Amino acid sequence: MSGSAAKRTPQPAKKSKPVSWETFQKKYLAREDGYKYEWLNGIVEKTPYTIDKSQLFILRNLLAWFRKLLNEGKVNGELIPEADLFFLENHRRPDVCWLADEQIDRLAENEHEVPAFVIEVISNNDIMNKVARKMQDYRAAGVRVVWHILPALEEIHVYSGEKLENMIVCTGKKECSAAPALPGFVLPAEEAFLKGNFEKK
Numbered sequence: 001m002s003g004s005a006a007k008r009t010p011q012p013a014k015k016s017k018p019v020s021w022e023t024f025q026k027k028y029l030a031r032e033d034g035y036k037y038e039w040l041n042g043i044v045e046k047t048p049y050t051i052d053k054s055q056l057f058i059l060r061n062l063l064a065w066f067r068k069l070l071n072e073g074k075v076n077g078e079l080i081p082e083a084d085l086f087f088l089e090n091h092r093r094p095d096v097c098w099l100a101d102e103q104i105d106r107l108a109e110n111e112h113e114v115p116a117f118v119i120e121v122i123s124n125n126d127i128m129n130k131v132a133r134k135m136q137d138y139r140a141a142g143v144r145v146v147w148h149i150l151p152a153l154e155e156i157h158v159y160s161g162e163k164l165e166n167m168i169v170c171t172g173k174k175e176c177s178a179a180p181a182l183p184g185f186v187l188p189a190e191e192a193f194l195k196g197n198f199e200k201k
Helices: 003-007 021-027 053-071 101-107 128-141 189-193
Strands: 035-040 043-048 078-081 085-087 090-092 096-099 117-121 145-150 155-160 166-170 175-178 182-188
Touching: 021 035, 053 078, 053 117, 053 182, 053 189, 085 128, 090 128, 096 101, 117 128, 128 145, 145 175, 155 175, 155 189, 182 189
Parallel strands: 117 145
Antiparallel strands: 035 043, 035 090, 078 096, 085 090, 096 117, 145 155, 155 166, 175 182
């Protein structure tokens, strides 16, 4: 083998060095550089923000629909984007999660709270292995419902049941439900993808 051929041999990827939670908080938690940082068993995972400016309309639609249901007395608590939360030992920033009012109050006292309902927007930047690892964390921590919103397909995949083992696909007028985590939150799939002629509910 020639020297030039040897140079082309791929090298194993360097493993990230573990950092403490305290170091992560100081160096990464408030960093604003277009990336999301999560702390997984001491390892920092860096990924592009899923909800970028081209997908803010999805967040707008979800929050508007939630506010409508809140005003009707069908839901409580809040839908919160990018909350810093722990799922057992792993720090995650779900794209959106629902927290009951009492959970929000307990978080103010520095307690750990696990949302029962999580929403992730699955963009072209997402790698399926990373999505699968997030789902493992959500299952282990007891999350009861997860929605995967796929903008390119205008589909919402709803995971529920024991260990999130049941999945249904919602498109068009088909209603997505956050039951049993938040039974009052029912959304026709097409409402998540409204653009242009959006009207406040």
